[in-house]
Amino acid sequence: MASLLYPDETLLPTDEFSERMYLSKKLEIYDGQNQVDPLASFSDSTAVIGAEPDLLTNDEISSPRRQPSNWKPLRILAGAHQGWVRSVAVDPGTNLWFVLGLTDAQIKVWDLASGDVRATISGHIMAVRSLVVSKKYPYLFSGSEDKTLRCWDLEKTNSTSGCQIRSYHGHVGGVYALALHPELDVLFSSGRDSAVRVWDVRSRVQAMALTGHSGDVTALFAQTGDPQVVLAGMDGTIRLWDLRNQKCALTLAQHSKGIRLLVKHPHELTMVSADATGTINQWVLPGGQLLNRLVTPESAQHDTNIINTLAINPDTNDLFAGYGDGRMNFYDYESGEVMQQTKTKPTEGTPSSTIYASTFDMLGMRLITCENDKSIKIWSQEHH
Amino acid sequence: MFSASLPKPKHTAIDSIRVVLPKKLDNQSILPRNLLDSNDPQANLPKSVKADTQNAVLQLVFNPDGSIDYPKTLTLASGVDTSVQATYEDTIPLKIRYPRLKHHFPAYTLETCPDDSLQRCVAETKEVIMNLLAKVSGVEEKVGDVTMQQYASSGLKAGETKHIHITNLKEDPMLPPKHKLRNNRESQAAPPPPVLKAQSAEKITKDIKDKWHIPSSVSNWKNNQGFTISLDKRVNAASGGAQLGSVDFNFENFSRLSLALENADSKARKELEEKHAIRRQMLQQENTEGDSSRVRELLEKARQRKRIDESEDQPNKRRQY
Numbered sequence: 001m002a003s004l005l006y007p008d009e010t011l012l013p014t015d016e017f018s019e020r021m022y023l024s025k026k027l028e029i030y031d032g033q034n035q036v037d038p039l040a041s042f043s044d045s046t047a048v049i050g051a052e053p054d055l056l057t058n059d060e061i062s063s064p065r066r067q068p069s070n071w072k073p074l075r076i077l078a079g080a081h082q083g084w085v086r087s088v089a090v091d092p093g094t095n096l097w098f099v100l101g102l103t104d105a106q107i108k109v110w111d112l113a114s115g116d117v118r119a120t121i122s123g124h125i126m127a128v129r130s131l132v133v134s135k136k137y138p139y140l141f142s143g144s145e146d147k148t149l150r151c152w153d154l155e156k157t158n159s160t161s162g163c164q165i166r167s168y169h170g171h172v173g174g175v176y177a178l179a180l181h182p183e184l185d186v187l188f189s190s191g192r193d194s195a196v197r198v199w200d201v202r203s204r205v206q207a208m209a210l211t212g213h214s215g216d217v218t219a220l221f222a223q224t225g226d227p228q229v230v231l232a233g234m235d236g237t238i239r240l241w242d243l244r245n246q247k248c249a250l251t252l253a254q255h256s257k258g259i260r261l262l263v264k265h266p267h268e269l270t271m272v273s274a275d276a277t278g279t280i281n282q283w284v285l286p287g288g289q290l291l292n293r294l295v296t297p298e299s300a301q302h303d304t305n306i307i308n309t310l311a312i313n314p315d316t317n318d319l320f321a322g323y324g325d326g327r328m329n330f331y332d333y334e335s336g337e338v339m340q341q342t343k344t345k346p347t348e349g350t351p352s353s354t355i356y357a358s359t360f361d362m363l364g365m366r367l368i369t370c371e372n373d374k375s376i377k378i379w380s381q382e383h384h
Numbered sequence: 385m386f387s388a389s390l391p392k393p394k395h396t397a398i399d400s401i402r403v404v405l406p407k408k409l410d411n412q413s414i415l416p417r418n419l420l421d422s423n424d425p426q427a428n429l430p431k432s433v434k435a436d437t438q439n440a441v442l443q444l445v446f447n448p449d450g451s452i453d454y455p456k457t458l459t460l461a462s463g464v465d466t467s468v469q470a471t472y473e474d475t476i477p478l479k480i481r482y483p484r485l486k487h488h489f490p491a492y493t494l495e496t497c498p499d500d501s502l503q504r505c506v507a508e509t510k511e512v513i514m515n516l517l518a519k520v521s522g523v524e525e526k527v528g529d530v531t532m533q534q535y536a537s538s539g540l541k542a543g544e545t546k547h548i549h550i551t552n553l554k555e556d557p558m559l560p561p562k563h564k565l566r567n568n569r570e571s572q573a574a575p576p577p578p579v580l581k582a583q584s585a586e587k588i589t590k591d592i593k594d595k596w597h598i599p600s601s602v603s604n605w606k607n608n609q610g611f612t613i614s615l616d617k618r619v620n621a622a623s624g625g626a627q628l629g630s631v632d633f634n635f636e637n638f639s640r641l642s643l644a645l646e647n648a649d650s651k652a653r654k655e656l657e658e659k660h661a662i663r664r665q666m667l668q669q670e671n672t673e674g675d676s677s678r679v680r681e682l683l684e685k686a687r688q689r690k691r692i693d694e695s696e697d698q699p700n701k702r703r704q705y
Contacts, residue, residue: 183494183506186513200517207516212466224494225502228509239466244508248466251459254475269489284478284489288469292479334487336479 069318069330069339071367074380077115078347078373081108085370088357089131089140095362099140100370101128107142109154110376112361119157123150123164129191130178139165139201141187143175149189151201168199170206179222179229188229190217196231198243210241212248219262221271226286232273234258240288250288255279261307265333266314278305280321282336294319294336296329309357315364316381322355322369347373 083104090098090112097118100108107121107128126146133140140152151166173192180187186207190196196210196217215234222229227240227249236259238252257276264271269285272294280294296305306324312333313320319331330340346353350373357370367379445456455470469475479485494502535546586592602613602621 184510184513198513200513203517203521205517205520207513207520223491225492225505228505244505244512246512251466251468253468265491267491269491282477285491290474290477292477 066332066335066339069316070382071328071330071340071342071379072382073344073377074366075115075378076347076375077110077378078375080117080376081374082106083127083374084356084372085374085376086127086129086356087131088359088368088370089133090359090361090368091133092135092362093133098359098361098368099131099133100376101131101142101144103127105144105146107131107140107152109157112366115378119154121152121157121163123152123162124148126174129174129176130189132178132180132187134180135182136185141178141180143171143178143189143191145174147171147174147192149175149178149187149199166201166204168197168204168206170197173216176216176218177220179220181222181228182224186222188220188222190220190231192216194233194235196220196229198229208243208246210239210248212239212251213237215258218258218260219273221262221264223264223285225269227288230262230264230271230285232259232262234260236275238262238273238283238288252283252288252290254281254290261310263310263312265312272310272312272319274307274310274321276306278307278323280307280310280319280331282333292336294331296321296338308355309369311358311360311367313360313364313367314362315360318360318364320358320360320367322358324354326353326355326371328355328369344369344371344377346371347375349373 081102081104083102085100085102087101088098097109097111100110102108105122105124105126105128108117109119111118124142124144124146126144128142128144130143131140138154140154141149142152143149149168149171150164152163153165154163156163171189171191171193175189176191178187178189185201187199187201188196189199194213194215194217197206198208198210200207210229210231213231213233213235217231217233219232220229226242228243229241230238231241232238236253236255236257238259239248240250242249255273255275259273259275261274262271270291271283271285272280273283274280278296281290282292282294283289284291304324307321308324309322311320317333318339319333321329326344328342328344329338331337332339344353344355354372355369356372359368360366365380369377369379371377443457443460445453445460447453455468459466459468492502494506529552531550533548533550535548540546599620602617604618604621607613
């Protein structure tokens with residue numbers, strides 16, 4: 001690809017371990033050395049916070065102070081698109097490719113290792129705002145500003161008739177957020193019409209509509225246990241839904257402005273939310289207690305603190321926040337301290353950069369950021 | 385200046401709850417008198433007090449100890465059945481309230497969960513969603529539809545019983561129709577009802593049949609196809625079909641007339657023959673008398689012409705070849 005730019009060849013990783021981890025190849029040397037008992041962590045109780053004396057009276061602070069992280073741009077795919085990149089999703093099954101949703105109404109599937117376009121999916125007529133890849137099926141779900149919600153069969157991307165197999169009709173506004181239930185074949189979608197709709201994936205029938213928000217529902221996620229769906233909206237509330245009884249179990253109203261982001265931790269029963277003032281709150285899940293309020297260092301030159309994207313690294317437990325003015329903050333998820341502060345450099349022809357979407361890959365070794373300069377940046381951590 | 389006296393902002397995300405305190409009751413208090421007077425508030429504690437129905441929108445909810453449960457009251461008034469965090473403690477992060485809090489909140493999947501709570505949660509959610517979907521798509525099965533019937537048959541052995549489980553089979557609404565779709569079904573009228581009569585005793589003879597026979601219509605003026613049309617049909621056509629059976633002819637007069645005509649004819653012919661015979665005789669007589677004189681005349685003429693020729697022939701002799 002001519003448009004592929006490698007800014008610095010020396011930044012490519014050289015160590016075998018990370019490469020092999022990245023390509024999910026077997027490492028014979030490390031076999032059997034670093035075995036962790038999977039049940040060890042579950043021996044502790046997981047009851048609700050309020051009734052946990054053992055947690056609260058724990059004298060030792062378990063996690064030692066971490067080294068500051070050092071994320072550097074590894075590769076820039078510049079000029080790859082015709083529009084801003086508004087959404088990104090990594091394949092949860094193989095970790096070999098990722099999908100981008102663009103404002104030019106296209107969806108592109110990229111190979112994570114080689115940086116080639118695997119497929120271009122067109123069909124939407126406005127910007128694609130949300131993407132989710134199924135773990136069970138080769139399906140990709142996309143929600144767009146054109147009020148449609150479509151299901152694509154990724155095995156049929158080569159067919160001339162297109163790979164769209166389903167369309168979920170019912171939204172009366174743009175679709176901003178999507179989530180799949182981890183166990184059931186149920187799709188949650190929300191957006192401009194301030195209602196969250198619950199779809200049966202196979203039959204395209206809307207099973208429920210979760211109402212109550214008085215503004216756009218900008219973010220949501222689904223999980224196995226209660227609360228099964230958590231929604232965040234521009235009315236400044238986070239709502240924890242009890243799907244079994246079809247009622248909103250708890251409303252968190254501690255954000256002072258509209259909440260744009262809500263991300264669940266991949267391994268923990270905690271979640272992070274960020275509002276338009278730049279406040280990042282950590283919550284404990286079943287009960288919805290406020291766990292921590294992350295402190296962003298004050299800086300005079302940044303007059304806006306609008307966070308556009310949050311991503312949690314499943315491996316190093318980093319929390320990444322991408323700002324509207326191109327700032328990138330990395331927090332330690334446990335302590336909430338800032339580990340690294342950088343800023344993206346826009347590619348030529350773009351006066352200022354804005355980060356719209358980001359995600360870590362499934363192993364936590366690469367960070368993909370999507371920006372307004374129509375480029376994709378892949379970041380990796382430089383090891384000391 | 386109080387903020388309450390300011391006009392309501394045009395665009396607000398959250399509708400504030402309109403709180404109107406109820407009119408003072410008889411005992412000059414909002415709360416019921418027994419609640420205020422009693423030393424033990426638990427004694428006759430109402431669950432909730434609905435304030436004056438005309439003005440109030442606020443329904444008070446009480447805690448077990450008799451104090452007003454403000455969060456519940458407010459959520460009830462906002463019309464959303466949800467719980468909220470309403471204490472000051474809730475606004476302080478756990479990490480600050482408990483500085484030595486261990487960060488350990490593991491999430492379980494279905495496979496790793498020690499108890500069956502997740503399993504139950506997923507199963508119940510699935511059931512709820514299936515019920516909702518069934519309601520939407522209309523494939524709900526009615527509970528009262530199933531009937532059990534005792535099966536009685538001679539094939540059964542003694543003491544053996546069988547039951548038949550009868551359920552209404554739901555028809556697939558997407559199946560093609562079983563009847564044939566026809567156009568204009570209404571336009572085809574039903575056949576008239578049969579008129580029932582007693583059979584007539586009359587025997588149908590050939591005459592009656594012939595009487596009812598309608599001859600084929602033949603025109604005397606048009607025969608575009610050029611068919612050969614037999615004379616009787618032409619005659620029939622010419623008479624308009626009236627003469628077919630009734631030929632009104634006077635044979636006697638006709639034979640007399642024809643006989644008279646024949647006699648007159650033969651008589652006239654005889655007279656004519658006689659006349660001819662007489663005339664022929666008279667002509668014969670005349671011819672025999674006139675023949676000799678005519679021959680003599682002719683001879684004389686010929687002799688005269690010969691004499692003239694002999695006298696004139698010397699100078700004008702015809703050339704000999």
